Amino acid sequence: MWFTLNICLYLSFNYISATFISDSCQLQGRFKLNGMYQVGDFIIGGLFEVQHLKVFPELTFRTEPELPQCEEFYMASFQQALTMVFAINEINKNNDLLPNITLGYQIYDNCLRLGVAFRAAISLASGTDEFFSDLKCTGPPPVIGIVGDPGSSQSIAISSVLGLFRVPMVSYYATCSCLSNRRKYPSFFRTIPSDAFQVRAMIQILRHFGWTWVGLLYSDDDYGIYAAQSFQHEMQLFGGCVAFSEILPYDNNHRDINRIVGVIQTSTAKVVVAFSTDLSSLMDELLSQNVTGRQWIASEAWTTTPVLQTPQYLPLLGGTLGIAIRRGQIQGLHDFLIHLHPDNNPKNSTIKIFWEKMFGCKFEAVDEQQEQGGTKCSGQEDLSSTETAFTDVSELRASYNVYKAVYALAHALHDLMQCEEGRGPFSGNKCASITNLKPWQLVHYLKKVNFTTGFGDSVSFDENGDALAIYDVMNWHPRSDGSIVVRTVGVVDEGAATGKVLTLDEDALYWNFETKKPPQSVCSESCPPGTRLARRKGFPVCCFDCLPCGDGEISNTTNSPECFMCPDEYWPSPKNYHCVPKEVEFLSYEDPLGISLTTASLLGSSFCAFVMVIFAHHRNTPVVRANNSELSFLLLLSLKLCFLCVLLFIGRPQLWTCQLRHAVFGISFVLCISSILVKTMVVIAVFKSSRPEGKSAPIKWFGSTQQRGTVLALTSTQVAICTVWLSTASPTPHKNNQYIRSKIVYECTIGSVAGFSVLLGYIGLLAVASFLLAFMARKLPDNFNEAKFITFSMLIFCAVWMTFVPAYVSSPGKYAVAVEIFAILASSFGLLVAIFAPKCYVIILHPERNTKKAIMGRSTQKK
Numbered sequence: 001m002w003f004t005l006n007i008c009l010y011l012s013f014n015y016i017s018a019t020f021i022s023d024s025c026q027l028q029g030r031f032k033l034n035g036m037y038q039v040g041d042f043i044i045g046g047l048f049e050v051q052h053l054k055v056f057p058e059l060t061f062r063t064e065p066e067l068p069q070c071e072e073f074y075m076a077s078f079q080q081a082l083t084m085v086f087a088i089n090e091i092n093k094n095n096d097l098l099p100n101i102t103l104g105y106q107i108y109d110n111c112l113r114l115g116v117a118f119r120a121a122i123s124l125a126s127g128t129d130e131f132f133s134d135l136k137c138t139g140p141p142p143v144i145g146i147v148g149d150p151g152s153s154q155s156i157a158i159s160s161v162l163g164l165f166r167v168p169m170v171s172y173y174a175t176c177s178c179l180s181n182r183r184k185y186p187s188f189f190r191t192i193p194s195d196a197f198q199v200r201a202m203i204q205i206l207r208h209f210g211w212t213w214v215g216l217l218y219s220d221d222d223y224g225i226y227a228a229q230s231f232q233h234e235m236q237l238f239g240g241c242v243a244f245s246e247i248l249p250y251d252n253n254h255r256d257i258n259r260i261v262g263v264i265q266t267s268t269a270k271v272v273v274a275f276s277t278d279l280s281s282l283m284d285e286l287l288s289q290n291v292t293g294r295q296w297i298a299s300e301a302w303t304t305t306p307v308l309q310t311p312q313y314l315p316l317l318g319g320t321l322g323i324a325i326r327r328g329q330i331q332g333l334h335d336f337l338i339h340l341h342p343d344n345n346p347k348n349s350t351i352k353i354f355w356e357k358m359f360g361c362k363f364e365a366v367d368e369q370q371e372q373g374g375t376k377c378s379g380q381e382d383l384s385s386t387e388t389a390f391t392d393v394s395e396l397r398a399s400y401n402v403y404k405a406v407y408a409l410a411h412a413l414h415d416l417m418q419c420e421e422g423r424g425p426f427s428g429n430k431c432a433s434i435t436n437l438k439p440w441q442l443v444h445y446l447k448k449v450n451f452t453t454g455f456g457d458s459v460s461f462d463e464n465g466d467a468l469a470i471y472d473v474m475n476w477h478p479r480s481d482g483s484i485v486v487r488t489v490g491v492v493d494e495g496a497a498t499g500k501v502l503t504l505d506e507d508a509l510y511w512n513f514e515t516k517k518p519p520q521s522v523c524s525e526s527c528p529p530g531t532r533l534a535r536r537k538g539f540p541v542c543c544f545d546c547l548p549c550g551d552g553e554i555s556n557t558t559n560s561p562e563c564f565m566c567p568d569e570y571w572p573s574p575k576n577y578h579c580v581p582k583e584v585e586f587l588s589y590e591d592p593l594g595i596s597l598t599t600a601s602l603l604g605s606s607f608c609a610f611v612m613v614i615f616a617h618h619r620n621t622p623v624v625r626a627n628n629s630e631l632s633f634l635l636l637l638s639l640k641l642c643f644l645c646v647l648l649f650i651g652r653p654q655l656w657t658c659q660l661r662h663a664v665f666g667i668s669f670v671l672c673i674s675s676i677l678v679k680t681m682v683v684i685a686v687f688k689s690s691r692p693e694g695k696s697a698p699i700k701w702f703g704s705t706q707q708r709g710t711v712l713a714l715t716s717t718q719v720a721i722c723t724v725w726l727s728t729a730s731p732t733p734h735k736n737n738q739y740i741r742s743k744i745v746y747e748c749t750i751g752s753v754a755g756f757s758v759l760l761g762y763i764g765l766l767a768v769a770s771f772l773l774a775f776m777a778r779k780l781p782d783n784f785n786e787a788k789f790i791t792f793s794m795l796i797f798c799a800v801w802m803t804f805v806p807a808y809v810s811s812p813g814k815y816a817v818a819v820e821i822f823a824i825l826a827s828s829f830g831l832l833v834a835i836f837a838p839k840c841y842v843i844i845l846h847p848e849r850n851t852k853k854a855i856m857g858r859s860t861q862k863k
Contacts, residue, residue, distance in 0.1 A: 031119040033108045034070065036085065037347035040104020042140055042437075044088065044409055045124035047148030047158075048081040050074060050350055053111035070111035073357040075390040076306075076398070077150075079337065080172070081107050081350070082390075083399040084147055086336045087406035098414050106142075109350055110149060117154040121146065125162055140437045145170060145409045145446075147402060152176035152223040159185045166440030170408055172401035173325075175300065176226045180464035187443045189465040191404040192300075192325050195227040195275075197469035201323050201492035202273060202297055203234045204502040205473065212240040212542050213523040214297070215269045217260070219276035220250045227275040227299065241523060241542035243269035252281040265291045270521040273297040280307060287316055295512075295519050298322030303474050304395060304486055311482035318484065319512030320476040327472055327488065328400030328455045334393045338384040342377075355379065358386060395486075397472075404459050404467075412445040469494040473502075477510045529556050529577030532563045549576040552741055569735070571742045582737065586746040587650050587814040587821075594650050597821050604643035604828055611836050612636045618843050622852045631679050631707060635835070638672035642828040646821050653733040658748035662731060663722040665824065666759040667715065672831065673766040673797075674714035676790055678707050680773040683787045718762055725755030736813075745813040764801065770794050786835075793834030800827040 034051070051070035059065055088103045106124060110117035127142035146162070149155045150173035159169055163185050170189045171179075177196040179185050206214065216231060218224035224247070232242055244263050249256040260282065264272060272294050279302060286292075292315050302308065303322030342351045342363070352363055361377035383391065393399075419431035425444055426432065432441040450460040461467060473490035490504035511517055527533045527546035532555055534545045549555055553563035554572045566572055570579035587594045615624050615632060624632065645668050648661035729752030736745040750756040771794035774787050804823040811819045842849050 031123055032068075033116070033120050033123060034350045034353060035106065035108040035120075035347065036081065036350050037106050037345065038085070038088070038104045040088075040092075040102045042101065042413065043104045043106050043143045044084075044406065045121075045143035045146040045148075046081065046084050046105060046107035047110050047117055047120055047124075047146060047150070047154070048084075048107060049077045049112045049150055050081060050109040051111050051353070053113045053116060068111065068113070068116060070109060070116070073353060075354075075358075075388045078350070078354050079390045079392075080150075080399045080402050081109075082337055082340065083330065083333060083396075083402045084406050086330070086333055087403050087410075089336075090332070091407070091410045098410055098417070101413075101417070103410065106347075107350070110151070110154060112151070114151075114154050114157055117149050117151065118157055121149070121158040121162060125165070125167055140435075141167075141439055143167075144413060144437065144439065144442055147172065147405045147409070150174060150398070152179065152226070153221050155179060155188065156185075156222055159188045163187050166438075166443050168409070168412075168439060168443050168446050170405040170446075172405045173398055174223075176222050177230050178222065178226050180466055182464055185465075187439070189405075189408070189446060189461050191401040191408065191459065191467045192398075193469040193471065194464075194466045195223070196230050197466070197494065198300055198323055198471065199227060199230045199234050200494070201469070201471045201473075201502075202231070202299070203238050203240075204492055205297065205321060205323075206235075206240060206271070207238060208502055208504065209518050211271045211295075211521040212238075213243050213269045213271070213521050214240065215264060215267055215272040216242050216245040217248055217272060217274040217276065217279075217282070218245075219278070220247050223277070223301065224248070224275045231273065231275070239541075241540035243267050243523070243540075248276050248279070248282060252278075254281075254285075257281055257285050261285050261289055261291060264294065265289065268523065270519040271295045271297060273299075275299045275301065277301045277305075283308060283313055283316060287312065292316055293513070293519075295521070296320040296322075298474075300325050300471070304397060306389065309476070309484035309486065311484075314478055314482060314484055315512075317476055317512075318478055319510050321509075322474045322476075322486075323492070324472045324474045324486075324488075325397045325401060326457065326470045328396050328403070328453065328457060330393070330396055330400065330403055331454060333396070333399075334391065337391055337393070340383060342379045352377075354390075355381070358383070358388070358390070400455070404453060404457075407451065407453070408446065408449050408459060408461075409442075411449050411451050412442055415445045415448070416442060473504060475509055526558045527555075527560065528558065529554075529560070530572075530575045531555060531560070533559050533561050554579055568737060569744060582742065582744045584735070584746050585740070585743045585813050586652055587817045589651055591814075593814075593818055597646060597818065597825070598650055600825050601643050601646035601821075604825060604832065605640050607832060608636050608640035608643060611832070611840060612640075614840055614843055618850070621843065621850045623839050623842050623850045630704065631675050631682070631711075632836075634711065635672060635675040635679070635831075638668055638675060639828055639832050641668035642672060642824060646824055649817050649821050649824075653746050653748045655732060658731040658733055659726055661748065662750070662756065662759065663726060666722055666763060667718050669763050669824075669827075670718035670766060671711070671715045672828075673763060673770055674711045676794065676831070676835070677714070677766055677770040677773065678710050680770055680787060680790050681710075682707065683790075684773065684776075714766065718759070721755070721758050721762060725752055725759065728752060729755060739812040743813070747813070747817070760801075764798075767794060767797055767801070771798055789835050789838055793831045796830030796834060797827045800830065 050073065052072040052074070053068050053070045054072070057066040057068055084107060085105060088105050091097055092102055108120035108123065110120055124143045124146055145168040147170055149158055149169075149171060152174045155169065155171050155174035156176065156179065159179070162169060166187045168187045168189065170191060172191050174190060175192055175195045175198060177194045179188055179190070180194050180196065206212070214235075216228060218228040228245065232245070235242055244267050246260045246263055248260070264286070270293070274296065276299070296317055298320055300323050303324045308317055340351065342348065342355050355377055356362055359377060359381045361375045361381075363377045363379075416432050416437075417434065419425070421431055422429050424431035426441065432438065447461060447465075450458070452458050457470075458468065469492075471492040472488045473492060474486050475489040476484045477487050479485050487508065489508045490502065492502050494501055511519075513519060523540065523543040524545070527544070531546040531548050534547050535541065536543045536545060549563035549572065552565055552572065554566060554576050555563045556577050563576075566579035569582055571582045572578075573580050587597075589595065589598060612633065615629065615636070618624050619629060641664065645661065645664040648657050648664060651657065731748045731751045734747055734749045736747055737743070739745050771791065774791035774794055800823050804819065807819045808816055
């Protein structure tokens with residue numbers, strides 16, 4: 001930047017000095033620049049990288065600086081310069097575009113050096129006339145605009161100065177995104193998309209193949225640094241990560257190159273993105289160390305370069321994917337190129353240099369050359385017989401951008417000339433004066449340029465001076481001779497009408513891997529649905545672990561950052577990637593446990609019926625008639641109800657079953673226990689009445705009517721309890737997901753804990769009373785031994801229901817219901833077997849003992 005400032009101060013000082021000393025300006029010096037020139041009404045300047053200046057002359061500041069000598073002629077770059085000449089000649093022949101106006105050109109070679117490029121730009125802006133006497137600065141400027149510079153660094157420096165004077169520059173190859181800053185570069189335009197667009201195009205490719213873990217290499221210049229910054233920013237937005245980021249040494253230092261090779265070799269990234277114009281030294285070192293198996297992504301700077309497309313690089317670079325600027329076709333360019341001939345105009349020195357490089361001859365000082373076997377150039381050599389990058393028009397990319405840049409300036413000038421006085425865009429509705437044209441006036445029209453080339457591409461500029469973002473996607477394929485051919489396999493078009501930015505012909509892609517498929521380049525494999533992504537501490541965001549979702553949680557997307565809870569009535573699928581309705585659990589008739597309990601219930605009910613049939617058939621026998629056969633039948637009926645009430649506990653809970661199950665259970669058991677209690681009381685009463693001292697005859701006061709009344713009264717009390725309970729806090733069906741989170745336990749809530757407790761407590765009270773009475777009567781004479789059976793049955797009953805409470809509380813879900821059913825069945829079977837089995841045994845197996853004499857025998861003997 002100091003160099004730029006010194007040039008400006010120097011020019012300003014000379015201008016002021018000349019103003020005070022003389023009425024005319026004199027050119028103080030002339031840069032030795034190779035170029036091409038053609039006179040015209042308006043001159044368009046051009047800057048091209050035709051040759052390469054390897055060694056810049058040393059600046060001692062003790063003598064006048066030596067003029068640089070450029071070397072290494074680039075045929076492709078010279079074709080680009082000639083494309084500008086062709087476009088201007090084509091415009092001059094076009095009667096519809098700029099009629100009656102002849103365009104000229106002044107083209108300079110920048111030798112790939114900023115110093116040379118800046119000298120050339122200053123020469124274009126200031127002109128090359130030796131003397132200039134019109135100090136009022138009327139007439140057209142030395143150049144109305146400049147096509148170039150192709151380098152980003154050169155364009156930044158030149159546009160920083162010429163932008164102050166609003167001299168329009170239309171670059172065809174400078175891609176640095178920094179040049180889109182209109183405050184710094186107000187008159188800069190370009191027909192190649194910005195690196196910001198290029199980076200987005202490359203991100204589209206990475207996204208398409210799922211490459212989120214990539215290495216980054218970039219050159220140590222404005223192009224590489226700004227592209228790398230933009231790439232890293234876009235990678236963050238995309239969700240990818242840069243595994244390593246290395247600056248390629250400007251001087252190709254072997255130590256730095258070797259270190260970078262080591263980084264590439266040790267990295268797990270299989271994809272490497274490179275923003276550079278010179279990768280030869282790096283590729284040579286990679287080949288020498290046999291570092292292959294990488295997928296290279298090329299920026300437009302080296303996608304189509306022929307330097308790396310040789311057989312030796314095929315194992316390393318075969319299959320490379322790259323972004324290339326839009327290829328176009330220019331009708332008539334090939335004929336124009338092969339009919340080029342040199343002339344004697346010193347301003348066309350570049351053509352002579354080209355001729356000498358192409359045919360290996362010399363125009364001057366041939367005596368020494370002829371002695372060494374050299375030849376003299378005639379200028380009539382035939383270019384049509386040559387095959388070089390100069391005559392190859394099959395891949396017109398940069399040249400096509402040059403063509404569009406020239407036409408953009410021509411269309412801007414044409415629109416300026418079409419202005420109608422009084423309707424102009426400038427202050428006072430004025431139009432620009434052709435005889436006193438100002439560069440900034442052309443910038444106004446350049447912003448509004450919009451035309452279509454003969455190839456069918458639309459050319460216009462956005463508010464930043466950038467062209468439409470269209471790229472070709474290139475793939476490096478092997479030739480039969482082992483070399484590399486670059487083929488178009490897709491396009492990236494941000495302005496596509498279909499909305500599909502990237503279009504790829506995947507069948508045409510060549511992959512330089514054994515699998516012949518695209519590689520995987522990720523730090524961590526994607527987390528499948530059913531897992532969540534957990535970042536690794538100290539690693540980039542692309543490096544993570546996949547943790548399974550917890551109980552009740554799901555994730556239904558790849559790389560989900562967190563898991564989500566299922567709704568209350570849903571539970572994760574086995575792989576935790578979607579919610580499914582929870583299994584509703586209840587004791588059903590189809591369940592093996594339900595089938596077993598139902599079978600036991602029906603068997604118990606059948607046994608009761610069977611005993612009732614036996615008792616009914618032998619109703620007149622002493623065993624049945626003893627101790628009030630009516631109570632025996634009532635007891636059997638209540639036991640049958642106890643067995644059958646179990647069926648209300650099985651099946652899908654409904655309101656009516658929930659209300660009836662405990663009520664029927666409570667009433668049935670109270671009826672059963674009250675019948676036993678009364679039977680026990682009858683046994684005691686009969687025993688006391690049969691004793692000689694039993695003068696009060698209590699049995700007379702506790703006859704059948706009193707027995708029935710007692711059973712009815714005790715049972716009615718339970719009925720009252722159930723009525724109050726059901727009317728105040730009735731049990732209802734309830735879906736409980738607290739027992740087992742993965743299931744819904746469909747159960748009956750008890751409604752009121754107090755009501756249920758009173759119901760059970762009342763049953764327990766009667767059972768304890770029955771047990772105590774039977775226990776006191778256990779030592780009665782044998783002919784009244786039913787008290788022993790009652791004692792044993794009540795002992796079983798109490799034991800069962802005492803163990804029921806802790807088992808019921810600790811059992812989850814349907815098993816709590818099963819525990820309650822088991823308690824009902826166990827106690828019912830205990831009562832049935834303990835009380836009625838001995839009687840049935842006598843009735844069926846020993847009918848000889850079923851007589852009054854047999855029953856009264858022992859008592860008679862004792863008497």
